[in-house]
Amino acid sequence: MKTLATILTGFVALQHIGFMIVEIFLWEHKIGRGMFNTTAEFAAETAFMAQNQGLYNGFLAAGLIWSLIAAKRDVRLFFLLCVVVAGIFGAVTVSPTIFVVQAIPALLALGLTFLKR
Numbered sequence: 027m028k029t030l031a032t033i034l035t036g037f038v039a040l041q042h043i044g045f046m047i048v049e050i051f052l053w054e055h056k057i058g059r060g061m062f063n064t065t066a067e068f069a070a071e072t073a074f075m076a077q078n079q080g081l082y083n084g085f086l087a088a089g090l091i092w093s094l095i096a097a098k099r100d101v102r103l104f105f106l107l108c109v110v111v112a113g114i115f116g117a118v119t120v121s122p123t124i125f126v127v128q129a130i131p132a133l134l135a136l137g138l139t140f141l142k143r
Contacts (some may be wrong), residue, residue, distance in 0.1 A: 045080065
């Protein structure tokens with residue numbers, strides 16, 4: 027269980043690094059526009075907001091990586107919970123797909139982290 031919890035936490039961290047890269051650097055690129063199904067005009071108008079989101083995703087990834095390197099269970103639980111809350115909020119306000127992509131992996135990692143005690 028401990029190994030699976032660690033792997034899932036690493037996966038969630040990698041996801042958020044990916045989200046950060048897209049939101050900060052590729053938002054106006056066809057890759058970012060394709061992922062979020064936006065037009066070039068919309069992407070240009072909202073790039074500053076996407077960069078802000080990307081920064082937050084980078085902080086989530088950094089916290090999860092810190093929890094893995096320092097082996098801090100409480101830190102891991104906190105950041106996984108942050109991801110779950112963000113995933114639920116995104117699902118309610120933007121798209122239910124966000125729950126599947128973001129919250130479910132974090133919920134699984136969270137559950138396994140609780141069980142490994």
